Structure formats: structure tokens, C-alpha cells
Amino acid sequence: MSIADTPPPPYYAVIFTSIKKEETERYAPMAEKMVELAAKQPGFLGMESARQEVGITVSYWESMYAIKLWKENTEHLVAQKLGKTNWYEDYTVRICLVQREYHL
Amino acid sequence: MSIADTPPPPYYAVIFTSIKKEETERYAPMAEKMVELAAKQPGFLGMESARQEVGITVSYWESMYAIKLWKENTEHLVAQKLGKTNWYEDYTVRICLVQREYHL
Numbered sequence: 001m002s003i004a005d006t007p008p009p010p011y012y013a014v015i016f017t018s019i020k021k022e023e024t025e026r027y028a029p030m031a032e033k034m035v036e037l038a039a040k041q042p043g044f045l046g047m048e049s050a051r052q053e054v055g056i057t058v059s060y061w062e063s064m065y066a067i068k069l070w071k072e073n074t075e076h077l078v079a080q081k082l083g084k085t086n087w088y089e090d091y092t093v094r095i096c097l098v099q100r101e102y103h104l
Numbered sequence: 105m106s107i108a109d110t111p112p113p114p115y116y117a118v119i120f121t122s123i124k125k126e127e128t129e130r131y132a133p134m135a136e137k138m139v140e141l142a143a144k145q146p147g148f149l150g151m152e153s154a155r156q157e158v159g160i161t162v163s164y165w166e167s168m169y170a171i172k173l174w175k176e177n178t179e180h181l182v183a184q185k186l187g188k189t190n191w192y193e194d195y196t197v198r199i200c201l202v203q204r205e206y207h208l
Binding site: 001009013015018019049050051055056088090091094095100102 | 105106107108110113117119121122123152153154155156157158159160162188192194195196197198199200201202203204205206207208
């Protein structure tokens with residue numbers, strides 16, 4: 001996992017912030033699989049992720065339509081359902097328009 | 105650090121993704137101080153942070169003007185300069201308009 005090499009803005013970001021439950025059987029392989037799957041989606045631009053007390057995963061997308069397609073991906077829907085019922089104590093999803101970007 | 109309790113959108117997010125150098129003397133107390141300072145800035149709405157291979161800090165703001173004021177905060181300018189020269193191997197800052205938000 002490194003810093004996402006995104007194109008010049010504008011593009012979209014999905015900020016997914018979560019707190020996991022202690023019981024998270026099957027979480028790690030599913031999370032890995034979702035990263036692989038997302039990367040194959042049309043309009044995917046990159047992803048960044050880290051977890052300490054909270055987990056933050058930011059995925060970057062060409063358009064709102066690309067985000068919608070990923071949200072409705074069949075295998076992703078299964079993961080979302082398991083996340084809601086089994087894995088997450090709490091989460092927030094924020095859909096953002098990236099307007100400016102700068103680097104070191 | 106928990107999930108930020110932000111108001112209904114629209115509002116702004118600054119996604120700061122970084123890779124630290126190995127040599128990071130004075131980094132931790134400065135990072136803590138910046139979290140405290142940011143929280144006192146006008147227009148601050150919340151912050152989320154985690155670090156593994158990459159560090160991700162997302163701060164939330166009422167307006168672009170609030171982001172500008174924070175960027176120009178005198179003590180923050182000192183920290184930014186030290187970050188550039190001493191602490192970060194690489195970083196990207198993305199300024200975003202949060203358009204939608206949903207929860208567990």
C-alpha cells in the first residue's frame with residue numbers, strides 16, 4: 001500500500017472510516033479480496049488504507065457513476081452485508097469531489 | 105481517535121496521505137500538538153487518523169476559507185516546513201468537497 005498515483009483533479013474520493021468489532025472471522029481475506037476487486041472496476045484510480053483505533057480506506061474514482069457501479073458490484077454487496085452485520089461496530093462513508101491536490 | 109461526528113454535507117475534507125522517513129525526531133509531539141491546534145481553529149469539524157505503511161489523516165472543515173486559515177496558521181507553518189525537510193519521504197494533500205455521507 002502506497003500513496004495513490006491519481007490524475008489531476010477533479011475526480012472523486014470515497015472515505016470509508018470504520019471501527020471493527022473484536023470478532024472478525026473471515027474479515028481479513030474478504031478485505032483483501034475487495035481491494036483486488038475494486039482495482040478491476042471501471043473508473044478506479046487508486047486506494048489508500050491504514051488502521052489503528054479507526055480504519056480509514058480512501059478509494060479514488062473517475063466519476064460518481066464508477067462509485068455507483070462499485071457499490072452495486074455483486075461480490076461487494078455480499079461483503080457490505082457481512083460488514084454491517086458481523087464486522088463493523090460503526091462506520092461512516094463520505095463521497096467527495098476532489099478539487100485540488102498537491103504533493104511534497 | 106474515533107469516527108468524526110460531522111454535520112450533514114456539504115462540507116470540506118482535507119485528505120493528507122504520507123510516508124514518514126525513518127528518522128523522525130520530534131515528530132510525535134509535533135503531530136499531537138497539530139491535532140490540538142487544528143481542533144481550536146474556526147470552522148474545524150473533526151479529524152480521523154491512522155498509520156500503517158501509509159499515514160492517512162482526514163480533517164473536516166466548514167469552508168475552504170477555514171482550510172486556508174489552518175494552512176496559514178503560524179505554528180502549523182513551522183510544522184509544515186519541518187515535515188517537508190525532515191519527516192516525510194512523500195505526501196499528497198487532497199482538498200475535497202464532501203457531497204454525501206452515510207452511516208452504519
